[in-house]
Every structure is written in structure tokens, then in C-alpha cells.
Amino acid sequence: FQQVQFDKFVAQGNVLNNYANILELLLRLRQCCDHPFLVISKADTKKYTDLDELAERFLKGAQNDSGCRAIVPPRAFVEDVVEEIRQGTAAECPICLESTSDDPVITPCAHRMCRECLLSCWSTPAGGACPICRSPITKADLIMLPVQCRYEVDAKNNWKDSCKVVRLLATLEDLGKKGEKSIVFSQFTSFFDLLEIPLNQKGIKFLRFDGKVTQKHREKVLNEFSQSKDKLVLLMSLKAGGVGLNLTAASNVFLMDPWWNPAVEEQAIMRIHRIGQKRAVHVRRFIVKDTVEERMQQVQARKQRMIAGALTDEEVRSSRIEELKMLFK
Structure with missing residues (x-):
């Protein structure tokens, strides 16, 4: 289906004019490489039944907690953004240049991006500037957008492995017998939701460090991973945290899906392979052949x-x- 849609855009000479749609097609192909359940889902759009009200909020330039107003975007721009939300079209995050479909937020100035990316570029957890227009924003100002989180199948009771999951679990079980800790990186937190099912079935102990973990509990998770004597696995978003994270308790890194920007992957690896690391670090990239x-x-x-x-x-x-x-x- 994706190939047919893209060929149609090529034939019409409208490839770049349909860039957002093409980004969505590519996202689904990439998610399918992790697990088919990621593309057999429905968006929860009930929260945004009145998108006209959302548009008016942007055009009024909502005032944040510090008393500053966001820059009011042009009406035509707001209408385009709201229509894309209505249609469930993915947007490209201006920070990581990846699709925002897995963890999207929208600022009071109507700019869409990954929540983790935005929070990580602020100097304080409470707020900062919009990376696009420099409007002052607080964390409370951010509008959470619907994500593809409701599966058409009961994933837990109808679990099916994917090739990546099979290989990952087999390797983690072997490493657990050796007493080694591991970190599993992915850009899709929805993939972690799925991974929890077979990890629990296999009795593999794990922790999560991603957008679903509050700032208050992040340090607790990292301390538990570092200090616990259990052979823990840390499921970690590539976008989560800052460059100062010390993850030297792990000696194994799994990169479950490739990024457009390889520098992001390198940064993730360097969080483990840094000063203070006394173990050899083994990095495994998962790439599905002919995809x-x-x-x-x-x-x-x-x-x-x-x-x-x-x-x-x-x-x-x-x-x-x-x-x-x-x-x-």
C-alpha cells in the first residue's frame, strides 16, 4: 500500500508537496520492522473532538504561568496544523527530525514536536523557549496530542513475536545467566509497551526510562538500575534524559531501530561507554534485511x-x- 501511494505522488510530481504524508508512510514501514502490532492500531482522538476550539486557543495567544504570551501564529498556519491533527497526519520534529507520532506535543504557538526532545533542550524542567519561534513556554502549557496507542487486537492475550523480539529475548536470557545488565534503546515508546508482555512472560526483570516516567521518578529508576544486584534490563527512549546520564552499570546496548541521524545513536552509546566504565561494552544494532x-x-x-x-x-x-x-x- 505504501509503495502504491508513493508511486502515485511521484507520477503526479507532488512528492515534496506531500512530504508529511510520505513521512507517515515511512513511519508505518519502520514500525512494522519492530512489530506488526505497532501499525495495527487506532488513534485516540476523543480528546480533540472540538479542534476549532483548539485553533482559537492558538490565535488568542494563551498567557503562560509567568505572564508572558506566546507569539500568535498566522491563521492560515493554524488552520493547516489543526487539519493535520484532524487527519492524524504525522509531523516532523524540528529537533530530532524524526516523526512525532509516538510522543507528540503542541506548543501554545502551534508548533508540533516530540515531548522528550523539547524537554531535553530546555535548561530547566519547568520550561524554556519554543525552538522554532522562541516564545516562552512552561511545561504546563504543552498540549498533549493523541497517539497511536489503542490496538485493534488484544496484544497481551493474542501475543505474537516479531523477529526482533525473538532475537532480543534470546540474547537477554543468555546475558542474564552471565549476570550482565543491558539497555534497550528505541525511539518508539509504544514498542516498549509491547515488549513488556514477553519480558514479563519470560520473567526478565526490567525498568523503563522514557516519556511515561515522571521527572520525579527518573532518578529513582536510574539509581535502582545502577545499584540493584539483579540482572536488570532498562528500556530507554533514545530521546530521554540528557548527555550527563551515567549508565555505566550496563555492559550491553541494543539499538532496536535505526535513526535518520546516526549522531543520536552515538550519543546513546556514549552514555554507557564513558569515563568510569570498567566493562567492555557490546553494542548490537537490529536491522531487518531487505526492508x-x-x-x-x-x-x-x-x-x-x-x-x-x-x-x-x-x-x-x-x-x-x-x-x-x-x-x-
């Missing part, structure tokens, strides 16, 4: 070769279209 994940790696290699050259706007547009064609071939 969009393998083609993502080819696109990244191509980007690296192009970095040294200066491109015109037209060359950039042409390059982006060619990269999208590579991903859908």
Missing part, C-alpha cells in the same frame, strides 16, 4: 558522502526526492 531499515542506512551513507559538497536549492530538492525513491524501492 526500509536497510535502505535507511544506504541513504545515511549517501548523505555522509554529500556533506563535503555545497548544493544549490534545486540540487537539494532533487536529492531529497531521489532519497525518498530509494526508501520506497
